[in-house]
Amino acid sequence: APLIRREDYSAPAFWIKSVDLTFDLDPAKTLVINKMQLERNLDVPAQALRLHGEDLNLTRVLVNGESVSFRHEEGLLVIDSLQGVPAGPFTLEIRNTCAPEKNTHLSGLYTSGGGFFTQCEAEGFRRITYFLDRPDVMAVYTVTLRANKQQYPVLLSNGNLVEQGELDNGRHFAKWNDPFPKPSYLFALVAADLVAREQWVTTRSGKNHLLQVYVRRGDLDKTEHAMNSLIASVVWDEARFKLPLDLERFMIVAVGDFNMGAMENKGLNIFNTKYVLANPATATDSDYLGIESVVGHEYFHNWTGNRITCRDWFQLSLKEGLTVFRDQEFSMDMAGSASARAVKRIDDVRTLRLSQFPEDAGPMAHPVRPDSYVEINNFYTATVYDKGAEVVRMMQTLVGRDGFAHGMTLYFERHDGSAVTCDEFAQAIADANPQSELARLLPQFKRWYSQAGTPRVTARGRYDAPSRTYTLLLEQSCGSTPGQAEKQPFVIPIAMGLVARDGRALALQLEDEALPASGAYPQERVLVLSENREFFTFVNVDEEPVPSLLRGFSAPVTLADGLSDNDLLLLLQHDTDPFNRWEAGQRLALARLLAAVRGDGDLQLDQPFIGAMRGVLTHPTLDAAFKELLLSPPSEIYIAEQLESVDPQRVHAAREAMRMQLAQALRDDWAVAFEANQATGGYAPDPISVGKRGLANLALNMLCLDAVARGDTVWPGRAYQRFKDASNMTDRQGALWALLASHSELAEPALARFYELFKGEPLVIDKWFTLQATAPESGGRVFARVKALMNHPDFTIKNPNRARSLIAAVCMGNPAAFHRSDAAGYVFWADRVLELDGINPQLAARMARVMDRWSRLAEPYRSAAREAVSRVAAKPDLSSDVREIVTRALA
Ligand code: HT7
Ligand code: ZN
Numbered sequence: 017a018p019l020i021r022r023e024d025y026s027a028p029a030f031w032i033k034s035v036d037l038t039f040d041l042d043p044a045k046t047l048v049i050n051k052m053q054l055e056r057n058l059d060v061p062a063q064a065l066r067l068h069g070e071d072l073n074l075t076r077v078l079v080n081g082e083s084v085s086f087r088h089e090e091g092l093l094v095i096d097s098l099q100g101v102p103a104g105p106f107t108l109e110i111r112n113t114c115a116p117e118k119n120t121h122l123s124g125l126y127t128s129g130g131g132f133f134t135q136c137e138a139e140g141f142r143r144i145t146y147f148l149d150r151p152d153v154m155a156v157y158t159v160t161l162r163a164n165k166q167q168y169p170v171l172l173s174n175g176n177l178v179e180q181g182e183l184d185n186g187r188h189f190a191k192w193n194d195p196f197p198k199p200s201y202l203f204a205l206v207a208a209d210l211v212a213r214e215q216w217v218t219t220r221s222g223k224n225h226l227l228q229v230y231v232r233r234g235d236l237d238k239t240e241h242a243m244n245s246l247i248a249s250v251v252w253d254e255a256r257f258k259l260p261l262d263l264e265r266f267m268i269v270a271v272g273d274f275n276m277g278a279m280e281n282k283g284l285n286i287f288n289t290k291y292v293l294a295n296p297a298t299a300t301d302s303d304y305l306g307i308e309s310v311v312g313h314e315y316f317h318n319w320t321g322n323r324i325t326c327r328d329w330f331q332l333s334l335k336e337g338l339t340v341f342r343d344q345e346f347s348m349d350m351a352g353s354a355s356a357r358a359v360k361r362i363d364d365v366r367t368l369r370l371s372q373f374p375e376d377a378g379p380m381a382h383p384v385r386p387d388s389y390v391e392i393n394n395f396y397t398a399t400v401y402d403k404g405a406e407v408v409r410m411m412q413t414l415v416g417r418d419g420f421a422h423g424m425t426l427y428f429e430r431h432d433g434s435a436v437t438c439d440e441f442a443q444a445i446a447d448a449n450p451q452s453e454l455a456r457l458l459p460q461f462k463r464w465y466s467q468a469g470t471p472r473v474t475a476r477g478r479y480d481a482p483s484r485t486y487t488l489l490l491e492q493s494c495g496s497t498p499g500q501a502e503k504q505p506f507v508i509p510i511a512m513g514l515v516a517r518d519g520r521a522l523a524l525q526l527e528d529e530a531l532p533a534s535g536a537y538p539q540e541r542v543l544v545l546s547e548n549r550e551f552f553t554f555v556n557v558d559e560e561p562v563p564s565l566l567r568g569f570s571a572p573v574t575l576a577d578g579l580s581d582n583d584l585l586l587l588l589q590h591d592t593d594p595f596n597r598w599e600a601g602q603r604l605a606l607a608r609l610l611a612a613v614r615g616d617g618d619l620q621l622d623q624p625f626i627g628a629m630r631g632v633l634t635h636p637t638l639d640a641a642f643k644e645l646l647l648s649p650p651s652e653i654y655i656a657e658q659l660e661s662v663d664p665q666r667v668h669a670a671r672e673a674m675r676m677q678l679a680q681a682l683r684d685d686w687a688v689a690f691e692a693n694q695a696t697g698g699y700a701p702d703p704i705s706v707g708k709r710g711l712a713n714l715a716l717n718m719l720c721l722d723a724v725a726r727g728d729t730v731w732p733g734r735a736y737q738r739f740k741d742a743s744n745m746t747d748r749q750g751a752l753w754a755l756l757a758s759h760s761e762l763a764e765p766a767l768a769r770f771y772e773l774f775k776g777e778p779l780v781i782d783k784w785f786t787l788q789a790t791a792p793e794s795g796g797r798v799f800a801r802v803k804a805l806m807n808h809p810d811f812t813i814k815n816p817n818r819a820r821s822l823i824a825a826v827c828m829g830n831p832a833a834f835h836r837s838d839a840a841g842y843v844f845w846a847d848r849v850l851e852l853d854g855i856n857p858q859l860a861a862r863m864a865r866v867m868d869r870w871s872r873l874a875e876p877y878r879s880a881a882r883e884a885v886s887r888v889a890a891k892p893d894l895s896s897d898v899r900e901i902v903t904r905a906l907a
Pocket of ligand 1: 135137138275276277278279280313314317336393396858
């Protein structure tokens, strides 16, 4: 497959103004009648009409009702006679068939659980009918669905239902019209036997809207949280950004077979069941939070993505980075308290560091706005989504929250209804804030869109007692990434404060700075680093401070500030910024873990560290959720990222040793914390209750770890009892995990009981597979279990959730089980990628990314890993999806 380059963009030769689609739905052979109104684009030279099409059977082509000759050319249908047609509209009618039940790619029109569903982003519409399947071609759609009424009583498409009725032979039809011009990737249809939870809402303008959540019969009791999240999203977008719901009807449909999380089709969002279905018995707190954020994300796309869309797929972050930023802000606003907001921010930063930082340092590194791709599906990445969101967040930091909201308003004034680029977004935010640092530095700021790699910021402070000045030297650099050897300096906003030895926050007066109107110098400010090296001098500083830099993780960079253990202990105790407080604790833990891994492997925790952790656990006022974050050591993946050469077994051993020592040293405190954090009353996923359940589960885990090591059966017994009696999935799963993670012999009966209880609940059975695949490895038992589970009657590689629950879980979520000195993990990985490639190339390519960082492994892992990647690459008929990943990995 060819490399597609951003610089080669050219406008389409034709516009499709409207399209009238009729579907005769049949799993084996669906007929699609596609009547389009087209016009030549007079701004570009006259060309033949080239329509995209993939895996289709073409039966008829008529131009203005007359048959024309056509030819096929590598995934295109070419009509030469349309070159230079006169200006003005003409009609093109195409008839084709496709085979939904054979569509295992889950892109285009496919069947799942006896119904029909679509997934068109990025290029799935061309698997339904011939079209200009590119986001800058926006058309008005009218859609008629015809299907057997008994099997498919619900017939849905985008927009408004304009007509429905009966047909012969037990069939019926529904006709939908979407008045908003949209790109083909936002088209959707659903035909299935579903039921809906419905809710009418009245928005600020006084308009009534019908919200619907469609699920399979029997799942209605799991839709309340999704509906509440949708209502909250509608309210939030109107309140925070003045963006109202523009549709009479907004539908969410859940489907069990889905490649990603969800899809923002106009007015008809299609969701992976994982992000819709929840009740206290089946879903954990983290599932509840995931649903809120994904429902919000897809809803927010209605403006940032649908009303204003991307000119081309290189601009994907225009909608994805911005919408992730919006869903993060939504979740933070929903969380409420400062502490709960910080917990959410820490969670988001952890995700970024676990997936985006490694991506930016590996063979798949690419700018937020990529320059080229072979397969666009491979670029729905952590960089485009999560780093893209950080870029938007930095803009907000530079122009302020109100300034950013004004920028958004200008963006919609300028571009509503069109397909634009990242440049246009950044320009609108800057133009709405002409006095801002963003406006002053805009061309340079946009390097965040064009340069890949994670910048490294080095900070050195010098206190001069005689002059009472503190000078901070900030320097930046960024390593080379594929195709980008040299980097120009970025614009890096660094939120910061200075902390005195007694924990006070000091006033921050920069040299030559006049007293602000407020009458006091601030205790927190944002320094903007835009050169390779810059000095910032603070005056009237009475004592040598400890700098607290990059507060709230104000830029997606790594920071080397040279702080000592004592400095970090001070920040852990006193920093007014909760993010940096957490960061200080993580850095103290990380330093000890890295010393053990790099040294002789031995980890002996020191009293100052244990004392600090005890201080956190027993702190009288810290929120439970925050304590849990502070007391959880950095993950094995994050530890590995800090190393030049990675031995995953040593990393695992060091982290397990830290967990064990914290379990033993704080035994009594864990017991107190467990008892003190029992959430009372009925289940609610509010931040306080979530925090309590999280800390109680961590405490139980530590108590079991310590007990099993001592041969004590009391805590494992209590955990088993709790597992049996739990009234919600968070507690049940937490207790089961405590047994698994401590290698208790009660883990087996608990697992068996869990399966029996939930064998009819696919999403819970996914958890059952994942728990077993991610349990701490010991002596190869976890890996052996995973291989055995591949033959479990409930396992199928064809369902993406199930495949992820076992294969991705062990390969990505359990480094010590996966990276084996006998290479069996890599052989397993290669076999699965090759197997999946024949079924679902998108999913196979995602699994293939497991090996992105193979070249950093220590021997013998490194050679064995390369061999496995080479074996995949050697398959002659590999999909272009997987080929792009493994080719880059081996480059
Ligand atoms: N915009 C949606 C992307 C998506 C997708 C992309 C490729 C293949 C399958 C897909 N399913 C959904 C999801 C989102 O970011 O909201
Ligand atoms: Zn999105």
